[in-house]
Amino acid sequence: MTSTLILLAAAVATYALRTVLITVVPAHRLPAALRRGLGHLAPAALAALVATAVVGRGGLPVLFVPGPVHAALVALAVAALVAWRTRNPALPVLAAVAVLLCWEVLP
Amino acid sequence: MDITLRHSPTVEVRAALRDLAPVMVGLAPFALLIGVTGVRSGVGGGTGVLSSAVLLGGSAQLTGLTMLAGGAAPLALVAAVTLVNARFLLYAAAIEPSFRDQPRWFRWVGPQFVVDPTYAMVTRRGDLADPGRFRRYWLTAGVGLAAAWVGLTVLGVVLAPVLPDSAALDVAAPAMFLAVLVPQLRARPARAGASAAAVTAVVASPLPDGIGLLCGIAVGVLAATLSDRSPSS
Numbered sequence: 001m002t003s004t005l006i007l008l009a010a011a012v013a014t015y016a017l018r019t020v021l022i023t024v025v026p027a028h029r030l031p032a033a034l035r036r037g038l039g040h041l042a043p044a045a046l047a048a049l050v051a052t053a054v055v056g057r058g059g060l061p062v063l064f065v066p067g068p069v070h071a072a073l074v075a076l077a078v079a080a081l082v083a084w085r086t087r088n089p090a091l092p093v094l095a096a097v098a099v100l101l102c103w104e105v106l107p
Numbered sequence: 108m109d110i111t112l113r114h115s116p117t118v119e120v121r122a123a124l125r126d127l128a129p130v131m132v133g134l135a136p137f138a139l140l141i142g143v144t145g146v147r148s149g150v151g152g153g154t155g156v157l158s159s160a161v162l163l164g165g166s167a168q169l170t171g172l173t174m175l176a177g178g179a180a181p182l183a184l185v186a187a188v189t190l191v192n193a194r195f196l197l198y199a200a201a202i203e204p205s206f207r208d209q210p211r212w213f214r215w216v217g218p219q220f221v222v223d224p225t226y227a228m229v230t231r232r233g234d235l236a237d238p239g240r241f242r243r244y245w246l247t248a249g250v251g252l253a254a255a256w257v258g259l260t261v262l263g264v265v266l267a268p269v270l271p272d273s274a275a276l277d278v279a280a281p282a283m284f285l286a287v288l289v290p291q292l293r294a295r296p297a298r299a300g301a302s303a304a305a306v307t308a309v310v311a312s313p314l315p316d317g318i319g320l321l322c323g324i325a326v327g328v329l330a331a332t333l334s335d336r337s338p339s340s
Contacts, residue, residue: 003151022217038200093132
């Protein structure tokens with residue numbers, strides 16, 4: 001019950017984040033410089049999401065430690081190549097998962 | 108002879124489903140992972156499924172479930188989830204023009220579906236200027252994504268006892284984001300923004316509660332904006 005209430009509280013806070021600049025204070029009232037920046041949000045957010053997913057909370061040093069991070073980097077490099085060649089959103093994912101499964105299975 | 112071409116409302120519904128299908132293939136392992144984490148962390152499969160239904164944001168859900176399992180204080184958990192999801196504030200601001208001429212109910216209901224995949228889907232389309240078209244596309248994509256996300260989380264709960272431990276599930280979500288990102292890298296500001304964001308996010312990743320992610324996004328947007336202003340861009 002407590003877990004449910006905590007999750008509901010987190011959901012209310014998240015809903016507020018999603019709604020405030022659409023319904024409460026529409027973003028077109030924001031300063032022009034800020035609105036110009038929002039046009040560049042997608043690539044920045046996606047790249048940051050990929051980077052943090054790879055390193056977790058390990059920071060720069062984990063990139064130089066052989067192991068799971070290197071496997072993920074190889075898998076994502078293949079995924080990027082597939083994405084560049086095919087422009088298909090599903091194939092890069094399947095390619096990355098396949099590379100990682102091979103990495104884990106092969107000695 | 109009347110040669111007026113009538114626009115069928117189902118066009119946007121079909122387009123949204125067509126765009127959503129490959130995105131869900133990419134997100135499926137991530138949704139399964141939420142269900143598996145709910146069961147294996149000890150908080151319960153039902154809690155994992157509930158988090159999918161009410162939060163609809165994978166990284167915040169994993170943060171929340173992990174903190175619940177570790178017995179974190181309620182306020183700390185809500186604050187951490189809010190910080191991890193703070194990027195939704197930016198996404199909402201970026202797509203706000205599409206919500207401007209919409210009915211009041213949609214302006215309150217629609218934002219619930221602001222999340223990485225739906226944001227990426229609408230920013231790739233250039234044919235949603237009409238409010239009605241945007242509304243049909245957004246609701247189809249949002250409701251479809253939420254239903255599939257919850258369904259796949261349930262599947263993760265069911266399969267948790269038999270699924271082997273593998274990092275393959277972990278790589279699916281970043282690969283999906285990469286699949287959306289790579290086609291955008293033709294423009295120089297996008298390349299500058301993505302590079303700066305990735306480097307900053309890696310360096311700042313040890314910071315708690317997703318602050319590194321937010322730093323990466325902020326620096327990336329700044330770098331892209333500056334690159335856009337330079338004469339050679």
